[in-house]
Amino acid sequence: MHQDFDPPAWLPPLSRAVQALGSPASLSLLCAAVWIVTMALAQGLVWLLLRAPDADDRLLAGLCASVCSLAIALPLGRMLVRLVVHVEQSQRMLTRHATLDSMTGIFNRRHFLNLVEREWSLARRYDTACALVLIDVDHFRKVNEGFGHLCGDLLLRRIAEASAETLRQADVLARFGGEEFILFLPHTDPLGALDVAERIRERVEALNFAWNGRPVQVSVSLGVAALHAEHIRLDQLIHEADEALQVAKTSGRNCVRACAGLLPGKPSRILKS
Numbered sequence: 429m430h431q432d433f434d435p436p437a438w439l440p441p442l443s444r445a446v447q448a449l450g451s452p453a454s455l456s457l458l459c460a461a462v463w464i465v466t467m468a469l470a471q472g473l474v475w476l477l478l479r480a481p482d483a484d485d486r487l488l489a490g491l492c493a494s495v496c497s498l499a500i501a502l503p504l505g506r507m508l509v510r511l512v513v514h515v516e517q518s519q520r521m522l523t524r525h526a527t528l529d530s531m532t533g534i535f536n537r538r539h540f541l542n543l544v545e546r547e548w549s550l551a552r553r554y555d556t557a558c559a560l561v562l563i564d565v566d567h568f569r570k571v572n573e574g575f576g577h578l579c580g581d582l583l584l585r586r587i588a589e590a591s592a593e594t595l596r597q598a599d600v601l602a603r604f605g606g607e608e609f610i611l612f613l614p615h616t617d618p619l620g621a622l623d624v625a626e627r628i629r630e631r632v633e634a635l636n637f638a639w640n641g642r643p644v645q646v647s648v649s650l651g652v653a654a655l656h657a658e659h660i661r662l663d664q665l666i667h668e669a670d671e672a673l674q675v676a677k678t679s680g681r682n683c684v685r686a687c688a689g690l691l692p693g694k695p696s697r698i699l700k701s
């Protein structure tokens with residue numbers, strides 16, 4: 429099961445500071461500053477030691493200062509570049525953890541809700557169609573018990589891939605928890621959403637999934653709901669999709685069901701029985 433992850437509060441400001449320091453302009457400035465300070469120190473030392481240095485002494489001091497400044501500035505610059513690379517990698521990794529489900533590689537529940545809350549408010553404000561699909565693997569417990577959890581995990585990945593393949597760029601697919609996936613379809617009317625759900629069902633059914641050479645029976649049940657005038661919160665839409673999903677489960681599984689009232693005149697559309 430994935431876990432949501434919060435990056436530590438200090439990382440973003442540190443990352444910004446290191447990135448600013450690590451830019452080519454800042455690095456050049458830093459090296460120039462180190463060079464000037466080392467040069468001044470070396471010249472000062474020569475004046476102090478020799479009282480009245482001649483031109484050769486000053487030239488020698490300048491050379492020493494240049495060598496010293498290079499010896500300091502180069503490792504410093506290299507260290508800084510390494511720090512920048514390290515912080516950038518950590519930042520990328522944390523972003524991955526915060527937004528993706530580690531097992532399937534699709535969005536996690538929290539990121540889904542963050543993304544979709546915005547889409548949902550826009551759809552409500554501008555009165556555009558949008559729909560939501562809940563996808564639940566059938567008899568998944570039996571897969572785990574019969575073939576083991578590694579098989580179950582791989583199957584979840586395959587189902588996520590198969591579902592994602594059918595989608596448009598703007599659609600948002602996520603692992604909602606356990607063996608359940610959630611799909612938000614912006615600018616999609618109820619009929620369109622039912623078609624997408626049916627395509628996913630067909631793809632999963634045709635997966636031909638096998639474990640150690642043994643075929644594993646795979647199917648999903650899907651519940652579909654769409655935005656309507658009475659919706660105030662996103663969880664109402666999710667609740668309606670969940671009700672439709674329960675109908676799909678009790679109708680024998682491996683089927684798509686629409687929530688009541690999705691298609692006027694049809695309490696529940698059955699795509700496959």
Ligand SMILES: Nc1nc2c(ncn2[C@@H]2O[C@H](COP(=O)(O)OP(=O)(O)OP(=O)(O)O)[C@@H](O)[C@H]2O)c(=O)[nH]1
Pocket residue numbers: 429531564565566567568569570572576577578579580581584605606607677681
């Ligand atoms: N391998 C694996 N199994 C998981 C994961 N998350 C949840 N499960 C299992 O999924 C199973 C869900 O079982 P149930 O809720 O009974 O559902 P089901 O067996 O699919 O039955 P129906 O949904 O009614 O068709 C449980 O055995 C969980 O342990 C996971 O990340 N990996």
